[in-house]
Amino acid sequence: GDSVTQMEGPVTLSEEAFLTINCTYTATGYPSLFWYVQYPGEGLQLLLKATKADDKGSNKGFEATYRKETTSFHLEKGSVQVSDSAVYFCALSKAAGNKLTFGGGTRVLVKP
Amino acid sequence: GAVVSQHPSWVICKSGTSVKIECRSLDFQATTMFWYRQFPKQSLMLMATSNEGSKATYEQGVEKDKFLINHASLTLSTLTVTSAHPEDSSFYICSASAGYDEAFFGQGTRLTVV
Numbered sequence: 001g002d003s004v005t006q007m008e009g010p011v012t013l014s015e016e017a018f019l020t021i022n023c024t025y026t027a028t029g030y031p032s033l034f035w036y037v038q039y040p041g042e043g044l045q046l047l048l049k050a051t052k053a054d055d056k057g058s059n060k061g062f063e064a065t066y067r068k069e070t071t072s073f074h075l076e077k078g079s080v081q082v083s084d085s086a087v088y089f090c091a092l093s094k095a096a097g098n099k100l101t102f103g104g105g106t107r108v109l110v111k112p
Numbered sequence: 113g114a115v116v117s118q119h120p121s122w123v124i125c126k127s128g129t130s131v132k133i134e135c136r137s138l139d140f141q142a143t144t145m146f147w148y149r150q151f152p153k154q155s156l157m158l159m160a161t162s163n164e165g166s167k168a169t170y171e172q173g174v175e176k177d178k179f180l181i182n183h184a185s186l187t188l189s190t191l192t193v194t195s196a197h198p199e200d201s202s203f204y205i206c207s208a209s210a211g212y213d214e215a216f217f218g219q220g221t222r223l224t225v226v
Contacts, residue, residue, distance in 0.1 A: 032214075034214070036217075041220075041222075042219055042220065043118070043205050043217040043218050043219040043220040044156075044205065044207075044217040045217070046214060046216075049214060089155065089156070093214070098144075098209070098215075099146055099158050099161055099215075100146075100156075100158070100207075100215065101158075102155045102156045103155060104154070104155045105153075105154070105155050107153075
């Protein structure tokens with residue numbers, strides 16, 4: 001079946017540091033790929049998405065590129081802020097509006 | 113973006129009682145709603161998929177008689193945890209989709225069974 005693997009956390013960084021969270025997937029066909037962010041005690045918010053190979057999703061300084069050859073969708077941000085502290089989930093979907101398969105989540109803590 | 117409201121945000125109930133959680137799409141019609149469960153510091157696991165007016169499709173290992181899902185209208189789905197036990201304590205999150213775009217998530221419900 002489909003699966004998503006992302007690096008385990010927690011990831012602890014200082015403010016203005018560079019953030020990378022690795023995500024790889026296994027799926028048949030051409031899934032859409034997503035990054036969601038979850039702040040403490042809250043639901044999930046869509047951070048960015050990409051629907052086909054070589055697409056780059058970006059939002060709030062975060063970027064991720066859909067790499068079909070390496071089945072990866074790594075999340076990056078050049079300069080993190082304390083407010084970026086959250087849990088980040090990589091996910092895939094096989095069809096628009098369809099169910100999501102999530103990775104295990106990566107907790108990120110940014111210290112001032 | 114589209115808004116999905118989940119209620120209540122948190123609930124404490126006694127073991128053996130039932131709890132109902134509501135998920136509403138406020139500004140769009142949700143043809144499909146999804147219910148997820150999240151254990152502490154773990155990922156989200158899909159419990160079931162519900163389409164308006166039809167029976168929910170449960171994932172393998174999810175007890176359909178324990179987790180009753182009703183999707184009676186295009187804006188409301190409910191999850192009822194029947195005869196709750198402490199092991200049912202968890203964070204439950206719904207998401208709603210209009211079928212042509214990504215699904216939107218509610219804020220989640222933290223259930224504690226004592």
